[in-house]
Amino acid sequence: MALSGIQIYKLLPQTNCKECGFPTCLAFAMKLAAKQVELGACPYVSEESKKQLAESAAPPIRLVTLKADGNEVKVGNEVVMYRHEKTFYNKPGLFLRVKASDPDLAKKVTQADAYKVNYVGMDFSLNGYAIEADGDLTAAVKTVREVTKRPLILISNDAAALDSSLSLLAGETALIYAASESNYESLAEVAKKHKAVLAVKADTLDALADLTQKIQTKGVEDMVLDLGGKNLGDWLMRSTQVRRLALKNFRPLGYPVIFFAAQNGVEKEAVYAAQAIAKYAGFVVIDTFAPEMIYPLLVLRENLYTDPQKPIQVQPGVYEINSPKPESPVLVTTNFSITYFAVANEVEGSGLPAWLVVTDAEGMSVLTAWAAGKFDAERIAKAIKGFNVADKVSKKRLVLPGHVAVLSGEVEEELPGWEVRVGPREAVDLPAFMKQALN
Amino acid sequence: MNHSLTFTHDEKQASVTVPTNTLLADAARLAGIDIGQPCGGQGRCGRCAVQVTEGQVRRRSTLRLSEADVAQGYALACQTVVEGDAAIYVPPQEKIERRLTTDRVVAEVTVPEDYEYPFSQTVRRVHLTLTPPSMDDQTDDWARLQTAFRLQRRFETVTCSLPLLRTIGSTLRAGDWNVTAIVEISRPSDHQTIRLIDLRPGHEDEYSPLWGAAIDIGTTTVTLWLVDLVTGQVKAQVAEYNGQIARGEDVISRIIYASKNGGADELRQRVLDTINELLERACKRVKLPQGKVTPDQIVKATIAGNTTMMHLFLGIPAASIRLSPFIPAVNHPPALTGREVGLNVNPEAAVDCLPGVASYVGADITAGVLSSGLDSAENVTLFLDVGTNGETVLGNRDWLVTCACSAGPAFEGAGVVNGMRATTGAIEEVWINSDTLEPTYRVIGGGKPKGICGSGLIALLSEAFLTGVIDKGGNVKLDAPSPRVREGAHGGEYVVAWGKETESGEDIVLTRVDIDNLLRAKAAIYAGFTVLAENVGIPLESVDKVLVGGSFGKYINVEKAVQIGLLPDMEWSRFEFLGNTSVKGAYLALLDWRKRERISEIAKRMTYIELSADNSFYEAFTSALFLPHTDLNKFPSVAEALEKSNS
Amino acid sequence: MPIEIPKDKWPGSIRTVTIGATSAEGGTRAKTVTVGGGTTMPYLHFEAPTPNKPAIAIEIKSRKPEDWSPLLAEVWGAAMADPAQWAKKAEEAGADLLVLALTVEDSPEDAVKAVKSVLGATGLPLIVWGPGQAEKDNELLVAVAEAAKGERLVLGICEDKNYRTIVATAMANGHLVQARAPMDVNLSKQLNILISDMGMPKDRILMDPTTGALGYGMEYGYSVMERLRLAALQGDAMTQFPMIVTPGFEAWKTKEAKVGEGIPEAWGDWKARAIHWETLTALALVESGADIVVLRHPESVKRVKDAIGELVVA
Structure with a gap:
């Protein structure tokens, strides 16, 4: 159970010595509670307190890392059921399954490995490959490793084949799929030998928990769970149950989960993968290399794993409301979503056409952004110029929010040739303003 | 069954016979007496109180009456029914001055019991009698004065400014070598640093007033108390809108204005004008047999105010306050003089600017904590300053956390x-x-x-x-x-x-815009203290007392403040209204150096929490942007009142 | 070792809301659609079954929309010019109910005519949206509400600045309302309170939290919906309304769905991508508690329907 700031404070020396870099012990305690600082920063904390604090801080879901040459996939370490409660931390790895028997193996992986897509300034690609040992695994691993540097999942029950394959991957952390009741001893041995992560599979959660405990006694700590399940609903329940148990510190199931999206056919693959991304999977394995599917899945993953504590922002840019014409006015506001919605809805509702320029104010409302220096003449001018607003309009007429009337002079200086008007303070008064003042 | 009632009103009597369960208000009307019911007979306003001097009535609601009221026979005419013969006194409506049980009235200012001049005071009056110079003793005037300080008062080192030094010779002679010195002792326990503030000819009456001023520079309102440092009594209380308002309603606008060419000078002058005008006004209020009081007789001023106001008052650049990571130029200003800061007090007067905690928690709050006694409270206590910056402090004698939120000036009437x-x-x-x-x-x-x-x-x-x-x-x-x-x-x-x-x-x-401003102000304050409490993991219900500060005037009706969702829904007895706690804290620090040191202690101990660090404040704010709150469960008493007014 | 699965016991539940009225109930619909009633977070059958599966609505318009993606124009063809035809095709495509969106060009008479023709063309329950401008919405929806009295239509869209007229006419004529707030738990709740305070029966309100599309802020809508659902289960009466969401509208205005030319190669095949965009947006919203999803493309309808089928019977 996480401790509150005050509870932690009571375990600290309460001397306000400032050596931790915070002005008071309470300030430090609250940072500890928010997990934004390490306890080690306090030089005077007692051993007893250290012990108590460490217990409350252990992650309920084990952090598992797959590694290859310079590429890493970290999953686990999650602390909540719902992202709004805190955030989802480690994005599930998206892996493409390939077959050892495939004569085009090298070509396929090469093509997939080159895949890169840009989403709001970030480049995304696949995280690695799952090689299914329907042929010579060792040869396939060799082939694949020649064309990609991303982490691998090896799908095989053959301990010897796994052993020799993993020998080719020295210095890496790969994932072995999957240990079951019948083969766990030999696979655990291989995993231990090569410091690989071991996926564990059983039909029921009871059996799964038993198995992870047995494997742990064999000296394997890093595990991943395959929960089984016959369809979307079944898997959703299992995944929810495992996350819940883990968060209640049930250690035998405190591991990330792996999910094969094409298990009920490739026509369902996108939907299956999407649910797995939303509902707690740590690794999602797909069978189809299709950019039109991978792109939306990567975007979904990015969306759900953004920090919900950050203010809601809309994309800065020029928004067209009610099909504006060159003579329509240009309204300026910030990219805080509620501000944007308030303005856009009022104008939209009025039926009056306008260009709405949304500036990058780091997601703050007009007043807050202005207060923090994120919505000033310079930034407004930069947006108008950067979005080439002048090219869209015949009448260079700019309306500032009433709350920043004080900026009008400076904006005029920054934007020669523009007529700067001060609009109302509240969005609700915009339609009236547009009808009266702008005609 | 019928009962006969006799009403006494306006020195006349009227009788009437009515059946059981008739409302007193209705009975009175039959008797020709119209008892005003501002709320429409809902039992909400408590203004229709009458006194049952004899007989049986049944009070459906006594919500507006204290136990003492009921003991004296008071009943609400709109909520009380007849159960037997009775005699009822109807007080003149316009004379009803009694307060409601929900009103929290700010206490009169009393001199703290432990105040003892001159021991508590850093500024004091010292009589000196110097040996006149002669051909044999050619010691210079200044050295002669220093010697007198040393021999007669054991003041080893006394400092003096040049302008004052220029006047010493004439003063000594005008008083025929008898003088009254006003000195500041940096720490009464330690006689090493003594500063001469004023030198007056002759020996002034030891117990005649020595003038000091406690000043709170609010973003919206500036408040000034003129204090006799000898008795500790407040002789005048004055307040005025801060002249800077013309250049922006909130601290951010002021900071931005100040960073423009000449802006800082203008704002500094504007607040100086406001304070100097208040000094004049306060002095005029005081009538003394000895004659007029003038601002230049003020020898000590203690100043509280939020960090921005303090910066602008001192002419210190404030720009960094508003920009992340929000660092002020100075939290603990040094000791200053009237001349340095530009107040029309004695140029050598000690000007003491109280210390703040952070950019958005200033000396007004440290002073407020002192005057509220929060820093020595045993149980968890919440202190709210319902002002433009909406500061909140939560804690007890073990810990103190604080935050600020921009509420705007609506509750100050601006x-x-x-x-x-x-x-x-x-x-x-x-x-x-x-x-x-x-x-x-x-x-x-x-x-x-x-x-x-x-x-x-x-x-x-x-x-x-x-x-x-x-x-x-x-x-x-x-x-x-x-x-x-x-x-x-x-x-x-x-x-x-x-x-x-x-x-x-x-x-x-x-107007609708006013309502929006009020809603935002109350929502910001409510969100501020709820998020603060959540941050440290203290449930609001476990807060023992809620201390409310603010420039409302003499009182606040806590029930109504709860109904709009400004204050949390708790028993009314848990609220205390303290009025302007900032000026009161400045007053305490003005009087007593020990209290002054406690403020420094408080500033050191307080932990400031930046609410903008995540969006929990925004969440709490939007949920409070409703009457009384989006979650009506948090306001059970209001839910009940609504239920009632709908039925 | 048998594990005890932790189960949540919630004091509250989602209200059950029925849209449309058959002739026996004072309307003319061949069937009605009932949604809501959930007592757990979505589809956790180990706690309780899902009493009513989410319904799929297809959005059609009173006039042929000129700004819709060519992919939609291609699949609906000439029917788009005739609301009755379009309604029939939508029913064939598997819609449980229909959304008819009116336009600013419509007069009250046009609006009534369009609604009547759609009601005549299919037996499905109907949701009617105004064009989204306060005055016009009020004018058209009052006319529609009176003309279709007793049909248990859903009238939309109520927003905090414009709800009183729509709610009043819905109350007077036996319809439901759709209450939309911009991606914020509190604002949703506040609007629900304002509407309830007018006396609107609580089984005649649907809430629309506004969601955004995949890649365009959908995660906020997703979390707002989870929070609304949690609040409802915790017993907050003002969040216990079934949720209606519009992934069709949201997804088809994104560049990813709408545009086929001049886009990065890494986006892949246009048509397949557009349908993924709509489907995945819808699926995510279904997982977070949507009770009615309004879609535009028949292929997305098929896939989402399939997914819902797997979710409701685990």
């Missing part, structure tokens, strides 16, 4: 169309009749209304909400059946006073 400060002519209390939607109001000073002050705005918002003039979102219901509800320039509005009743002849109204 930024509201007909808002004003809590002075003569301000509507300070309003009731709206549920049936007719007609208001009844009380004006400070009793004359024609000029506007509405903070407490009046709280009452008005609460009444408008409970009587359905506005919906929970603050929208004026234009279909409400009253000519007072109308479409104004900024959307719907409610007319509190028609032009014919008001000082200016113009209608006094509450």
